[in-house]
Amino acid sequence: MVTCDRLWEVDAVREGRLSALDAASAERHRAICAECQTRLAEHDALQRLARAMPVHALDDVEARRARLELLRDAGAANERRSGRRAPWVLAFALTASLVAVAIGVARRPVLATAIASTPPAFSADVEASDAASWSRARFAQLEAMTLARGSLHVRVRHQADGERFFVALPDGELEVRGTEFDVVADGAKTTSVRVQEGLVALRIAGTTEVLLRAGDEWPRVVVAQAPPPPQPAPPSPPSPPSPPSTPSSASLAPSERADAYGAAMQLYRARRFEEAASAFHLFAAAHPSAPESEDAAFLEAASLAYAGRADAAALVAERFLAHHPRSFRARDAAILVARAARDRGACDKARRVLGPWLRDPAADVKAALGSCASTEP
Amino acid sequence: MPARPPRTAHARTVDDDAASAAIVHRIAHGDLTALGELYTRYHADVRRHASRVLGNSADADDVTHATFLALPSIAVSFDGRPPRPWLLGIATRLALRHRRGIGRFLATMTAMATSRRDETARDAESEAVAREEVRQFERALARIAAKKRAVFVLVEVEGMTTDDVARELGVPVATVRTRLHYARQELRAAMNRGGAW
Numbered sequence: 001m002v003t004c005d006r007l008w009e010v011d012a013v014r015e016g017r018l019s020a021l022d023a024a025s026a027e028r029h030r031a032i033c034a035e036c037q038t039r040l041a042e043h044d045a046l047q048r049l050a051r052a053m054p055v056h057a058l059d060d061v062e063a064r065r066a067r068l069e070l071l072r073d074a075g076a077a078n079e080r081r082s083g084r085r086a087p088w089v090l091a092f093a094l095t096a097s098l099v100a101v102a103i104g105v106a107r108r109p110v111l112a113t114a115i116a117s118t119p120p121a122f123s124a125d126v127e128a129s130d131a132a133s134w135s136r137a138r139f140a141q142l143e144a145m146t147l148a149r150g151s152l153h154v155r156v157r158h159q160a161d162g163e164r165f166f167v168a169l170p171d172g173e174l175e176v177r178g179t180e181f182d183v184v185a186d187g188a189k190t191t192s193v194r195v196q197e198g199l200v201a202l203r204i205a206g207t208t209e210v211l212l213r214a215g216d217e218w219p220r221v222v223v224a225q226a227p228p229p230p231q232p233a234p235p236s237p238p239s240p241p242s243p244p245s246t247p248s249s250a251s252l253a254p255s256e257r258a259d260a261y262g263a264a265m266q267l268y269r270a271r272r273f274e275e276a277a278s279a280f281h282l283f284a285a286a287h288p289s290a291p292e293s294e295d296a297a298f299l300e301a302a303s304l305a306y307a308g309r310a311d312a313a314a315l316v317a318e319r320f321l322a323h324h325p326r327s328f329r330a331r332d333a334a335i336l337v338a339r340a341a342r343d344r345g346a347c348d349k350a351r352r353v354l355g356p357w358l359r360d361p362a363a364d365v366k367a368a369l370g371s372c373a374s375t376e377p
Numbered sequence: 378m379p380a381r382p383p384r385t386a387h388a389r390t391v392d393d394d395a396a397s398a399a400i401v402h403r404i405a406h407g408d409l410t411a412l413g414e415l416y417t418r419y420h421a422d423v424r425r426h427a428s429r430v431l432g433n434s435a436d437a438d439d440v441t442h443a444t445f446l447a448l449p450s451i452a453v454s455f456d457g458r459p460p461r462p463w464l465l466g467i468a469t470r471l472a473l474r475h476r477r478g479i480g481r482f483l484a485t486m487t488a489m490a491t492s493r494r495d496e497t498a499r500d501a502e503s504e505a506v507a508r509e510e511v512r513q514f515e516r517a518l519a520r521i522a523a524k525k526r527a528v529f530v531l532v533e534v535e536g537m538t539t540d541d542v543a544r545e546l547g548v549p550v551a552t553v554r555t556r557l558h559y560a561r562q563e564l565r566a567a568m569n570r571g572g573a574w
Contacts, residue, residue: 011557011558011561015532015538015539015554016538017539042565042568043561043565045568046514046533046561046564046565046568047533047534049510049511049514050429050514050518050529050530050533050534051533051534052507052511053429053511053514053515053518054511055424055425055428055429055434056428056434057421057424057425058420058421058424063420063421066416066420066438066441066442067413067416067417067420069442070412070413070416070442070445070446071409071412071413073442073446074409074412074445074446074449075409077446077449078407078409078449123408123410157410160409160410163409328410362417362418363421364417
């Protein structure tokens with residue numbers, strides 16, 4: 001039975017609701033009041049027990065899977081939101097941006113820039129020539145650059161679902177999905193495009209769309225590597241997908257690629273990870289220049305990790321890092337490699353592969369290093 | 378030149394909060410990469426909190442996902458405050474709206490059964506006693522009303538003030554204090570009835 005009329009002060013002190021004077025008075029009272037002491041001890045115990053409740057934490061791979069699902073769903077949601085808008089709204093926004101850019105270009109014929117630092121909202125790093133005249137804008141998931149004259153070297157991070165990236169040119173446009181390329185214009189027309197990584201769709205007015213992949217140049221498209229030897233016609237429809245010597249994605253119908261990638265994703269979402277790993281492997285091998293190939297290569301590693309094949313996952317992740325060192329998935333791939341290296345006792349390798357993220361390591365990087373962190377020389 | 382003094386924990390927190398707030402602003406501008414960054418920073422905190430409010434991990438996964446998925450829509454209203462309590466407030470509101478499906482219920486039951494089997498293997502008596510006290514507390518916490526439970530967890534576990542909780546949940550401070558008062562009262566009674574105290 002409660003007898004102390006100052007019992008309420010116990011919680012008031014704990015919650016910092018009393019003035020210093022009143023809190024001191026309450027504490028003096030508590031020193032001689034058994035009831036208040038008991039209440040304080042009980043409430044401290046409740047707090048201790050609440051903090052001691054076990055909570056199952058996600059492991060690294062589960063957390064990354066959840067992150068991937070989140071980004072996929074967020075991209076889809078953005079796309080739905082964009083789709084719900086009246087088309088003229090988007091068209092107006094894009095037109096307004098281009099008009100604004102045009103005005104800017106007219107008023108400042110030369111936007112001399114050595115290296116444009118990338119504002120957080122943009123998804124590309126841009127290096128422009130001194131004489132380049134260019135600008136850019138972003139509206140929700142749509143990012144548009146405009147090049148009037150000069151040359152740009154552009155590195156675009158991989159675009160999430162729903163995102164689109166364009167470069168408006170004097171006589172056409174480029175569209176990309178995570179790539180690195182150079183583009184040059186002379187004020188009236190596009191003079192050259194060269195692709196270092198990924199895939200670029202070039203649409204010049206009055207001509208058909210040209211797909212340029214890593215190593216290709218325009219106007220005269222030159223494949224950097226010798227073309228693969230001609231393959232004999234397959235005896236039956238291609239099933240399963242062919243190895244790397246099949247025609248590149250540039251000559252395949254996008255819907256065919258999308259179907260193959262979608263099938264692999266379905267296996268992945270169904271948690272049939274062994275099959276998903278094989279499907280992603282076949283996709284990446286069959287469509288090395290497809291915009292989805294980077295994702296496919298990473299998801300092959302992730303699928304193998306989920307399937308419990310850590311060493312195989314590490315091998316694939318290592319290959320991924322070699323091909324896509326600047327990918328935004330590089331950190332996740334490095335973690336897969338490091339974990340396998342750590343488990344083999346190859347601490348040097350674990351630290352080396354995580355090197356770029358060790359300066360201020362996040363929890364998952366620390367976890368990937370595990371015992372190797374303490375053996376650091 | 379005198380050595381630069383080490384950064385204090387407070388300074389780090391302020392820096393982290395500022396960096397996180399910048400990430401939230403990028404999300405508001407449609408940057409999905411920023412959403413991934415914020416998820417990496419806070420998903421464990423949000424999920425742990427949701428687990429405590431909801432009482433199970435399966436529902437907590439849904440609430441965590443929903444919390445971050447809601448950000449592109451609501452980040453425009455973010456006012457630059459420390460992002461962690463803001464996120465916990467969103468997660469709490471979603472958790473209070475969450476309705477447990479039968480599948481989740483069964484998953485919870487399975488998890489409880491598994492956890493009991495695992496725990497029977499432990500042989501340290503003192504640990505078993507402590508675990509029993511925590512289990513009894515978990516049961517007591519699960520039995521109180523969700524709104525009281527959420528406030529109790531935000532204050533006692535997350536260390537938020539009643540004023541902060543009121544702001545994040547959009548309810549009067551007096552309501553928060555009332556819920557907290559009754560949560561403690563019911564938990565005390567349950568622990569006493571269960572013989573733990």
